[in-house]
Amino acid sequence: MNGYVEAGYVVGLGTLAGYAASLVARERSARRRLAGGGVRQVAAPSASESPAPGGEPSTVERPASPAAAPPPRHRR
Amino acid sequence: MDASPVGVPAVHRSGVEVQSGLVVQALSPAGAATRAALARRTKRRLWAVALVLAAALGFLIYKVLTSAIVYFKTTNQAVAERAQLGSSTFQIEGVVVPGTLRHRVGGTLDFSIRGGGATVPVENTGAPPQLFQANVPVVLVGHFIGGSDTFASDQILVKHSNAYIAAHPGRVRGPTGKVVR
Amino acid sequence: MSLTTTPTGPGRPGSEVPPAQLTALDAARGSGVGSVPGREGARRRRSGHDVAITATGALALAGVVATVWLGLWVTPPDRFMGNLVRLLYIHPSIAWVMYICYGVAFLASLLYLWPRTRSLRFDKLAGASSEVGVVFTGLTLVTGSIWGRPTWGVWWTWDPLLTTTALLFVLYLGYLAVRRIPGEPEVCARRSAIAALVAFVDVPICYFSVLWWRSLHQAPTVADPITGKTYIHGSMAWTLLLSFVTFTLVYAWLVARRYRLFVLAEREGDEGLVLAIEERRAESLQGRS
Numbered sequence: 223m224n225g226y227v228e229a230g231y232v233v234g235l236g237t238l239a240g241y242a243a244s245l246v247a248r249e250r251s252a253r254r255r256l257a258g259g260g261v262r263q264v265a266a267p268s269a270s271e272s273p274a275p276g277g278e279p280s281t282v283e284r285p286a287s288p289a290a291a292p293p294p295r296h297r298r
Numbered sequence: 299m300d301a302s303p304v305g306v307p308a309v310h311r312s313g314v315e316v317q318s319g320l321v322v323q324a325l326s327p328a329g330a331a332t333r334a335a336l337a338r339r340t341k342r343r344l345w346a347v348a349l350v351l352a353a354a355l356g357f358l359i360y361k362v363l364t365s366a367i368v369y370f371k372t373t374n375q376a377v378a379e380r381a382q383l384g385s386s387t388f389q390i391e392g393v394v395v396p397g398t399l400r401h402r403v404g405g406t407l408d409f410s411i412r413g414g415g416a417t418v419p420v421e422n423t424g425a426p427p428q429l430f431q432a433n434v435p436v437v438l439v440g441h442f443i444g445g446s447d448t449f450a451s452d453q454i455l456v457k458h459s460n461a462y463i464a465a466h467p468g469r470v471r472g473p474t475g476k477v478v479r
Numbered sequence: 480m481s482l483t484t485t486p487t488g489p490g491r492p493g494s495e496v497p498p499a500q501l502t503a504l505d506a507a508r509g510s511g512v513g514s515v516p517g518r519e520g521a522r523r524r525r526s527g528h529d530v531a532i533t534a535t536g537a538l539a540l541a542g543v544v545a546t547v548w549l550g551l552w553v554t555p556p557d558r559f560m561g562n563l564v565r566l567l568y569i570h571p572s573i574a575w576v577m578y579i580c581y582g583v584a585f586l587a588s589l590l591y592l593w594p595r596t597r598s599l600r601f602d603k604l605a606g607a608s609s610e611v612g613v614v615f616t617g618l619t620l621v622t623g624s625i626w627g628r629p630t631w632g633v634w635w636t637w638d639p640l641l642t643t644t645a646l647l648f649v650l651y652l653g654y655l656a657v658r659r660i661p662g663e664p665e666v667c668a669r670r671s672a673i674a675a676l677v678a679f680v681d682v683p684i685c686y687f688s689v690l691w692w693r694s695l696h697q698a699p700t701v702a703d704p705i706t707g708k709t710y711i712h713g714s715m716a717w718t719l720l721l722s723f724v725t726f727t728l729v730y731a732w733l734v735a736r737r738y739r740l741f742v743l744a745e746r747e748g749d750e751g752l753v754l755a756i757e758e759r760r761a762e763s764l765q766g767r768s
Contacts, residue, residue, distance in 0.1 A: 224562060226563060226566070226629045227551070229625050230566045230569050231547065231551070231569055234621075235569075237614070237617075237621075238618070238733075241733065245736040245737055245740065249739060249740055249743060252740060252744065253743065255747060256743065
């Protein structure tokens with residue numbers, strides 16, 4: 223057509239799709255942390271270095287959440 | 299642009315986390331130091347963000363007060379204020395008078411704009427936007443040429459109305475047809 | 480306790496978890512989140528909320544497809560703008576959603592501040608809606624710029640509507656920053672709610688700026704606030720309307736998913752608390768033996 227129209231559609235819909243994907247990825251990793259890095263680690267303290275099983279490529283940072291990372295740090 | 303909202307994980311900064319963090323801290327004296335360092339870093343980062351945002355905010359409010367509130371002068375207003383305006387730069391708005399468009403050698407475009415009963419002759423340098431034509435309202439950036447009532451513009455902005463009308467109402471095709479280009 | 484989006488019943492311990500409530504948390508952990516292993520997505524029980532969100536998402540997706548098809552292929556070019564008019568089916572609806580986002584955030588913040596309706600749900604809703612709002616504001620600015628270059632002739636100009644929209648973007652980025660200031664959940668929520676009310680001041684200014692002040696930008700096409708008239712007809716009008724509905728659905732889906740993230744984060748916070756306390760308990764027991 224003339225470039226601008228296509229650019230508008232691509233940028234608009236592409237950004238929304240990207241944002242949506244990031245929400246989905248963040249939710250997935252949050253659920254994984256909740257499922258894997260949860261309380262059961264207390265029962266098995268030796269295997270607690272990596273909190274979540276399986277690493278899915280996620281666009282989102284995985285901050286040191288108190289549910290996952292810090293507890294091992296306080297262990298001793 | 300979209301990176302910032304996407305990257306803002308309010309998730310892990312939620313008060314909940316902080317609160318449980320406080321409890322952890324209270325329960326474990328060993329973790330207190332790390333927690334405090336973390337809190338300090340968060341605080342520093344927040345101050346940096348606040349500073350940047352405050353600067354942006356200040357700039358934009360300045361722009362609202364200076365450029366946005368009086369974005370342009372209408373043609374008749376500019377003519378009435380000719381004396382005070384001198385050769386200062388401002389935006390003028392008017393409708394391109396049909397029949398006045400004339401391309402001069404060297405790329406200057408002459409035309410007149412009309413608004414509120416007044417007419418101002420314009421000399422424009424620089425390429426006009428593709429939608430520029432007679433009878434459209436335009437906003438011109440420039441200044442009056444000293445000693446004359448001619449406006450020297452170096453930028454034309456085409457205003458368009460909020461009405462949309464099909465180019466070829468009779469030739470609109472159905473879902474299977476191709477679009478008129 | 481199910482893994483729903485919206486806050487579930489009274490069993491939800493909220494965010495503040497005094498040690499006395501740990502038993503409730505323990506119970507929740509046993510039946511809910513903590514016990515779901517591995518690829519939880521497939522195995523997770525689907526609640527009514529999940530279904531509603533998925534349905535909204537599907538509708539939104541279908542709407543986007545229809546809008547693109549109608550917008551790019553079916554609708555006619557405009558008499559003045561030619562094919563550039565096709566951005567009409569993207570830009571105004573995104574701007575419209577931006578107003579919805581901030582409107583919802585404003586109402587939710589009011590409801591939070593109002594003592595009778597005070598609930599952290601409204602805080603989460605305001606946070607979710609504002610974050611989505613910032614995305615849509617950014618897109619309003621970018622798509623508007625892409626449309627402005629070929630029609631007006633410039634990418635940007637300090638027109639009142641453009642300037643106040645940019646201001647909205649910065650104000651709500653500020654709101655999101657305020658949300659991240661650490662503190663007690665209730666204190667944070669209160670602070671954020673007040674920030675949302677402050678930021679909202681610019682929303683009506685932005686909307687009415689094209690009427691109050693001289694502007695390069697045109698007044699809204701659908702329901703022009705001056706005349707209440709609509710200046711568009713035929714398939715263009717229908718497609719424009721469809722785009723508004725579509726992007727509103729996209730908004731609903733995004734906010735629901737963002738809200739769910741807040742709920743999960745809250746739960747993670749709770750889990751972290753439980754974990755920490757259990758650890759300390761274990762530590763002290765070890766120390767004794």
